[in-house]
Amino acid sequence: MFKQLIIKKDSRWLGIWLLGILAAGIWDNLFLNKPALRQVAAGFVNTFSIALLVVIFTLLLAWGVTLALHFLDAGKNKAPYLLLTFLLNLIRSIPQIVGILFGYVAVSVLVQAGFLRSEAVIFPLLAFCISLFVFIEFVDLMRERIAHYQKLDFYNAMRVCGIPEGRVINFDILWKNSRIHILNKLISVFGAAIFLQCSVDFIISVGLSTDVNSVTLPATMGSLLAKIDSKQDILAIGYALTHPGYVGNLFFEHLLGLSVAFLIVFSLMSIYHIANGYAERHRL
Amino acid sequence: MKRKLIEHGMSIAFVTAVLLCILCMERAGTQAGIDRENAASRQYGDLGFVDVSDPFHKALLKDAVNIFYPGQFEKNNAAVESILANREDEFSRKLRKSNVEERLSWEKCGLLLGMFVKFVLVYAVVMLLTYYGVQTLAVFRFARKKLRARASKTTFPGVVLLIVKTVGKTAAYFVLFSPAYVIAYSIRTEFNTDTVIFMALLGVISNGLLVTYANKFYAFLVAESRKGYVETAVVKNLAASYSPRASDGIPYGSMFRPIKHFRGHVFEHIFSNAQHQYLSTIKEQASFLITGLIIIEMALNIHGHLSYEMLRQMLYKNWDIVIVIILGIFYTVKGTEIVVDYLGYRAEKRIENK
Numbered sequence: 001m002f003k004q005l006i007i008k009k010d011s012r013w014l015g016i017w018l019l020g021i022l023a024a025g026i027w028d029n030l031f032l033n034k035p036a037l038r039q040v041a042a043g044f045v046n047t048f049s050i051a052l053l054v055v056i057f058t059l060l061l062a063w064g065v066t067l068a069l070h071f072l073d074a075g076k077n078k079a080p081y082l083l084l085t086f087l088l089n090l091i092r093s094i095p096q097i098v099g100i101l102f103g104y105v106a107v108s109v110l111v112q113a114g115f116l117r118s119e120a121v122i123f124p125l126l127a128f129c130i131s132l133f134v135f136i137e138f139v140d141l142m143r144e145r146i147a148h149y150q151k152l153d154f155y156n157a158m159r160v161c162g163i164p165e166g167r168v169i170n171f172d173i174l175w176k177n178s179r180i181h182i183l184n185k186l187i188s189v190f191g192a193a194i195f196l197q198c199s200v201d202f203i204i205s206v207g208l209s210t211d212v213n214s215v216t217l218p219a220t221m222g223s224l225l226a227k228i229d230s231k232q233d234i235l236a237i238g239y240a241l242t243h244p245g246y247v248g249n250l251f252f253e254h255l256l257g258l259s260v261a262f263l264i265v266f267s268l269m270s271i272y273h274i275a276n277g278y279a280e281r282h283r284l
Numbered sequence: 285m286k287r288k289l290i291e292h293g294m295s296i297a298f299v300t301a302v303l304l305c306i307l308c309m310e311r312a313g314t315q316a317g318i319d320r321e322n323a324a325s326r327q328y329g330d331l332g333f334v335d336v337s338d339p340f341h342k343a344l345l346k347d348a349v350n351i352f353y354p355g356q357f358e359k360n361n362a363a364v365e366s367i368l369a370n371r372e373d374e375f376s377r378k379l380r381k382s383n384v385e386e387r388l389s390w391e392k393c394g395l396l397l398g399m400f401v402k403f404v405l406v407y408a409v410v411m412l413l414t415y416y417g418v419q420t421l422a423v424f425r426f427a428r429k430k431l432r433a434r435a436s437k438t439t440f441p442g443v444v445l446l447i448v449k450t451v452g453k454t455a456a457y458f459v460l461f462s463p464a465y466v467i468a469y470s471i472r473t474e475f476n477t478d479t480v481i482f483m484a485l486l487g488v489i490s491n492g493l494l495v496t497y498a499n500k501f502y503a504f505l506v507a508e509s510r511k512g513y514v515e516t517a518v519v520k521n522l523a524a525s526y527s528p529r530a531s532d533g534i535p536y537g538s539m540f541r542p543i544k545h546f547r548g549h550v551f552e553h554i555f556s557n558a559q560h561q562y563l564s565t566i567k568e569q570a571s572f573l574i575t576g577l578i579i580i581e582m583a584l585n586i587h588g589h590l591s592y593e594m595l596r597q598m599l600y601k602n603w604d605i606v607i608v609i610i611l612g613i614f615y616t617v618k619g620t621e622i623v624v625d626y627l628g629y630r631a632e633k634r635i636e637n638k
Contacts, residue, residue, distance in 0.1 A: 090295050092567075093617045097575040098610065105598070137568065195463065195492070196575075202465055203582045207595040225466070237470035261466050268492060269461040276499060 009277025017270035024259055024266075032255045036229075040259050043224040046123075047197060050220065053127030054134065054193035055186050061131055062138035063174070069139070070146060070169060088136055096133040100200050103129025108204075108217055119218055126217070130193055141185055145178040180282045184275055191271035198222035198264050225260045233257025285629040292622050299614055307388075307607045334368075342368060386597070388604040396593070396605070400612045403590040406480060407577060407616060410487035414573060415566075416542055417494050422501035423539050423555065426509075430526040457495070464490040464576065465583035478586050483577070491576040497569050504558035514550055523549040560635070563628045570620040574613065 006012055028037050065088070072081035091099070107125050110116045116125070146169060149155050158168050174182070201222025217223065224230055233254035240246045250258055278284075335341045342364075349360045386392060459467065464486045468477045475482070488494060508514075518524045523532035528539070538546055546552040581591035594609040 086291070086295065086298075089291065090299065092571070093295065093299075093614060093621065095571055095574045095578060095613060095617060097578050098613060191492075199463055199465075199579045199583070202463075203579065203595065206585065207582055207592075207599065231469055234466065234469040235473050238473040238475075241471065242474055261462075265458055265462045265466060268463075269457050272461065272492065272496065272499075279503070 008281055010274045010281060011277075013270050013273035013277055017267065017274070020266050020270070021263065024262055027251070028255060028259050031252055032259065036256045039219060039224060040256065040263075043219050043221045043260065044263060046218045047194060047220045047222075050123055050127050050130070050197055051190055051193040053124055054130045054197075055190050057124075057128050057131035058135045058138055058189050058193075059182070059186060061135040062142060065135070065139050066142040066146070066174075067166075067169065069143065071165075074165075088139065091133065092136050094133065096196060097199060097203075099133040100129050100196055101203065103132070104200050104204055104217070111217065122218060126197075127193075130196055134189055134192055134196070138182075138185055138189065141181060142174060142178070145181060146173055149173045149177060180278075181284055184278050184282070184284055187271060187275040187278060191268055191275065194264070194271070195268055198225070202226045221260050221264050225257065225264070227256075230257035230260055234261055285625065288625045288629075289622070292618055292625070296615070296618055300611065303607050303611050307604050310603045310607070334371075385600065386602050386605060388608060392605065393608070396590070396608060396612070399588065399590040399593055400609075402480070402588075403577070403581075403612075404616055406484050406487070407574065410484050410577065411570065411573060411620075413484070413488045414494060414497065414569065417488060418497045418501050418569075419544060419559070420540055421494065421498035422505055423534075423544065425498070425502050426505045427526040427528070427534055427539065427551075460489060460495045461492045462490055463583075464580040466490075468580070468584050477584060483580055483584075483586065483589075486580050487573065487577050491572075491579065493569070493572060493576055496572075497565065500565055501558060501562055504561045505554060508554045508557045508561075514554060517550045517553065524551075526551070560631050563624060563631065566624045567621050570624070571617060574617060578613070 006015075028040060032040070065084070069081065069084060072078075072084060075081070104126065107116065107122065107129065110125075111122065116122050149172075155168060155173075158172065159165065163172075198221050201217070201220045202225055204217070205223040205226030225234070233250075234257045236246070236250060236254045237258075240250055334345055345368075346361060346364050349364055350357060353360055467490050468482075468486060471477065477486075525533040527533035528536050532549070534546055534549060534551060538544060544555060546555060578591040580586070581589040582595045586592050590609055590612065594606055597603075597605040597609070
C-alpha cells in the first residue's frame with residue numbers, strides 16, 4: 001500500500017506537500033513568536049479556503065457555461081450563442097491579474113462602505129472574482145471533451161435510444177468519461193488560484209496600502225508577505241547569499257517572511273507536481 | 285481567418301467604446317462636481333480677485349454683498365462665510381493633491397505612450413525567450429526520457445552526486461515556481477532589481493511560467509510520439525536515436541538552436557506537429573505572461589513603467605489615466621491573439637496544401 005503510494009507521482013507529491021507543511025508548522029510552533037504564528041496560520045487557512053472556493057466556483061461556472069454554449073449552439077437562433085462566445089472571448093482578452101485586481105478593489109470599497117462585514121460573504125466574493133478570470137480554460141476543456149465524444153458512435157447511438165441530450169452530456173460525457181480530465185484541471189486551477197490570490201494581495205498591500213489596506217480584506221499569505229517584517233526577512237535571504245555564515249540565522253530570526261514565502265512556493269511546486277503526476281498516471 | 289479578424293475587430297471596437305464612454309462619464313462627473321462647488325460663489329459673480337487670507341478683502345466682500353442684497357444681513361454673512369470656507373478648502377485640497385492629481389493631457393498621453401512602447405518591447409523579448417525556453421526544455425526532457433527508456437540497465441550515480449543533483453533540482457524548481465516578487469526581494473540587497481534586463485529575466489524564470497508551458501509542450505511531444513506515423517517512419521529506417529553523440533541521434537546543437545530542425549530524424553515531424561498544436565496554447569501563455577509582467581512591475585514598484593503607473597493612478601483615483609493604460613494592455617493582448625491566429629491560419633494552409 002505504502003509502496004503503491006510512493007510509486008504514484010501524484011500521491012508521492014501529495015505526501016511530500018503535506019509533510020512539508022507539517023514540518024514548517026512544527027518548526028514555526030517551536031521558533032516563531034505566537035502573534036506571528038497566529039498570523040501565518042490565519043493567512044494559510046484564509047488563502048487555502050479562498051482557493052478551494054475558487055475551485056468550486058470555477059467548476060460550477062464552467063459547467064453551466066459549457067451547457068449553455070452547447071444548447072445555444074444547437075438552437076435555431078444563433079444570436080445568444082454568438083453573444084456568449086463574444087463575452088467569453090472578451091474575458092479571455094483581459095489579463096487575469098488586471099481583472100482580479102479591479103474585482104478586489106471593488107470588494108474592498110464595499111467593505112469600506114460597510115456593505116460587507118462578514119468573512120462568510122467576503123471570501124466567496126473574492127473567490128468569485130478570481131474564478132471569473134480562470135474558468136474560461138475550463139470551458140474550453142469541457143467543450144473539447146464534448147466535441148470529441150460527439151464524433152464517436154456512442155453519442156448518436158444513445159440519442160437514437162432516446163436518452164435525453166442533457167443526460168448524455170452531463171452524465172455520460174462529462175462525468176463518466178471526462179472526470180479525470182476535469183479533476184486534473186481542478187488541481188491546476190487550485191494552484192493558479194493560490195498564485196493569483198497571493199499576487200493580488202501582495203500588490204494591493206504594497207501599492208494601494210493607504211487606501212485598501214489589510215484591515216479591509218482578510219489576511220492572506222500575499223498580504224502577510226507584503227508586511228514590512230516579512231519583506232525584511234526575505235531581503236535577508238539576499239544577504240545570506242553573499243554571507244553564507246548568516247544562513248543559519250534565517251531559520252530562527254527571519255522566520256515570518258521565510259515561512260510565508262516557503263508555504264507559497266512549496267505549495268505551488270507541489271500542486272504542479274501533483275497535477276503533472278496525475279496527468280501522467282492517467283495518460284492525459 | 286476573416287471571421288476571426290471580424291471578431292477581434294468587434295471586441296476591440298466594443299471595449300474601446302465602453303472604456304471611452306466610462307472615460308467621458310468620469311470627466312463629466314468630475315466637471316459636474318467642480319461646477320456644483322462653484323455654483324454658490326457664482327451668484328455673486330467672479331470672486332477670483334478676493335484674497336481669502338486677507339481680513340480686509342473678507343470685510344469688503346461682506347459689505348459689498350450687503351449693499352447689493354439689503355435687508356438680509358444674517359443670510360448674506362452666512363453665504364459669504366460658506367463661499368470663503370469652500371475656497372479655502374479647495375485651495376488646501378489642491379495643495380495637498382498637487383503632486384498626485386493628474387488629468388489626461390497630450391503631454392501625459394506622450395509619457396504613457398513611451399511607457400507602453402517599453403512594456404510592449406519587454407513583453408516581446410520575454411515572449412521570444414519563453415518560447416525558446418519552453419521548446420528547448422521540452423525537447424531536452426523528451427530526448428532524455430527516450431534515452432533512459434532505451435537504456436538496457438540503469439546505473440546508479442554515487443551518493444554525493446545524487447545529493448548534489450537532488451539539491452540542485454529542488455533549488456531550480458523553487459526558483460522557477462517562486463512568484464517574481466519573492467525572487468526579487470530575496471536578491472534586492474545585492475543586485476539592482478529595477479532594470480529592464482532584470483525585469484525581462486524575472487518574467488522568463490519566475491511565476492512558474494517556463495516550467496508550466498515547457499510541460500505542456502512536452503505533453504504535445506509525448507502525445508505526438510505515440511501516433512502511428514512515428515512507428516511507420518522508424519520501420520522505414522528514419523533516424524530514431526535520441527543519443528546526442530550518435531550519428532543518427534539528436535545533437536545538443538540542434539536541441540539548443542533558436543530555430544530547431546532535426547533533418548532526417550523522426551523527431552523533426554514529431555516536433556513540427558507538436559509546434560503546430562502549441563500555437564493554440566500561445567494565446568494562453570501570452571495572457572499569463574502579461575499577468576506576470578504586470579505583477580513584476582506593480583509588486584516591485586518599478587517607477588516609469590506602465591503597470592506601476594496604473595497602480596499609482598489607481599491609488600490617486602485618476603481614473604481617466606487608468607482607463608487609457610487598461611486600453612493599452614488590452615490592445616497588446618488582442619494584438620498577440622491576432623498574430624497567433626494569423627500564424628495558425630498560415631500553418632493550417634500549409635498543412636492542408638491550400
